[in-house]
Amino acid sequence: MRMWEGIRLALQQIWAQKLKSFFSLVGVIIGITFLIAVITIVEGMNTYVREDFAGSLFGVNTFTVVRRAQIQTGRVDQAERRRQARNPDLLLRDVDVVVDAAPNALHVAYSADRSFGEARYGSNSRRNVRVIGGSPEYQLVQGWKIEDGRGLTPIDEQRGLKVAVIGSQIAERLFPTTSPIDNRVRVGGQRFRVIGVFEKQGGFIGNVRDASILIPFSTFNATLSRRRNGVDEISVKVEVEDLMEPTMAVVEGALRRNRGLRPTEENDFHLQTSNDLLSAWNTINTILLAAIPGLVSVSLVVGGIVIMNIMLLSVSDRTREIGLRKSLGAKRRDILFQFLTEASTLSMVGSLIGIAVGLGLADLVDRLSPLPATISVPWLVLAIVMGMGVGVTSGIYPAYRASKLDPIEALRSE
Amino acid sequence: MQNTNEAIITTHNLHKHYVMGAETVRALNGVDVEIRRNEYVAIMGPSGSGKSTLMNLIGCLDSPTEGEYVLNGQEVQVLDDDELARIRNREIGFVFQTFNLLPRATALHNVELPLIYAGVRSKERQRRASAALERVALGDRMDHKPNELSGGQRQRVAIARALVNDPSIVLADEPTGNLDSSTSEEIMDVFESLHAAGQTIIMVTHEFDIASHAQRVITLVDGKIASHNAEIPTFVGAAGHDFHIP
């Protein structure tokens, strides 16, 4: 009961001096905002990368042959980078090498892609789209599901038809009212008849799938490609995880032989798996999670010092009130408790604002960038506990000073 | 009603000294007073004679340098801080010259304060605080903040606050010092009705016509009792006259 009284009093105090309270809380607000915003983003990415991203981008039990590593892990070796930059382009004939080397593979898919400034239908347009020329197996390896219409078939590929399966964002933008099926979208100076729409993915991968247009590889090769027969990725999906390593080994061997590499020479191509991504992510994650507590503590310590000063000021401003309360029967611990409650309420308000702003920022990032943002309850609890902790810690000394005041002297003060 | 002859306050050889460098100020220099239940006593004396010091000792806000003080059969000097706070809360009701209300709190909340420290629950607190405000005829001003009240009304809120915990004594140090004479009379009426209802009251004042409301006037000079039952010169009618030693 007396705690509510204290909290009510503290809130009154805060409300009476909104601007001053806000400035005194800036430190705590920034600290907690930062904590929440970064944590939500890191956590969101974490969940995403672990549960969806790796599997979705690379597919389950899938490895990909690319010209050079897209994701660097560990130390970034400049010489290694320069060496990989000289790797030859992948070409259609490399696909044949891979197919021949891995007859047991479930699927071998290949693709090339190119980004365009916009895709149009009539007066509707969608900025920044990626056109992927994919073999018919591409959708299977990626696990992209069709929402509407149909996917690409071997016939589309053989005949080099100008047909397209479009991502959900593109469908929404270009065809807000009508069905996209059988209409023609325009991209890169070409028109493609829409035959299907992919299921919406949302989140991080949204930009990969939802803003993509998939057309047959042969069509892409004939119309939009910058390099004749150029391939960006060759993906190999095997049946079970145990087959990954042996299959990768034979594919690696076959490519080396095909390119005539001597045993002393390094690969002039790169085999990529979802593990690359996960370990890269783990490195970033570890750094972030190690840095956050430090950064947050600094602003919370600063915030705490500010609150302590504000409370000391408040104690001297309200000396007379303290004297009065004592004359009316407040014990030392009542005064101590009152000012501790006030300090904690103050910083709690700060951390609640911080949580709100942090969640707001995270939500903004979630909307405006491909990063997903989620937060789990333990982090919110931590933020609240930290806010409380700052309040109690920085309130102890001022509250102690208040509780020690002599009632008569306090009453006599102006 | 209790036995009116029973002493509620007894002090013996009460001293309060302030050491100021080489000098020692003897604010109280051996004071013996006895105040009985339901007495209405005024304390008068020149400025600096120790009136407020005595009130603070009686009110357990301060402890004497020397001497004994028995309040309601309880030896006060043996009590620790918390017990003194409890006595201030339960046994004493203070009324100050400057009202000392919390400026941002309503009249009702100001009156509730002592009850908060008595650990009374919110519902009961409000009930008792509003009853106390009714007693000082402020039942219709409960939600007003001090700056929305006149000086007399503020002092009545302070009196309600002093009464709300049903104390053994009400201590008022120059309760009309900041009020004009007609408002002072209004406050005196409140004190008189409290006294009539059985309340023990000790009041410090500089004004004879205020003191004339009391049953007995104690005069202090230089930290000593000059008279336990002084005559009030009735020919001095005007308020604001300072006390002079005859």
Ligand SMILES: Nc1ncnc2c1ncn2[C@@H]1O[C@H](COP(=O)(O)OP(=O)(O)OP(=O)(O)O)[C@@H](O)[C@H]1O
């Ligand atoms: N905290 C203190 N330190 C030093 N001297 C003090 C202190 N409090 C009171 N005194 C001195 O004790 C004496 C009595 O003071 P007190 O306030 O009791 O007088 P008073 O009778 O109430 O006067 P007034 O009518 O002006 O209110 C004065 O000389 C005063 O200066």
Ligand SMILES: [Mg+2]
């Ligand atoms: Mg005085």
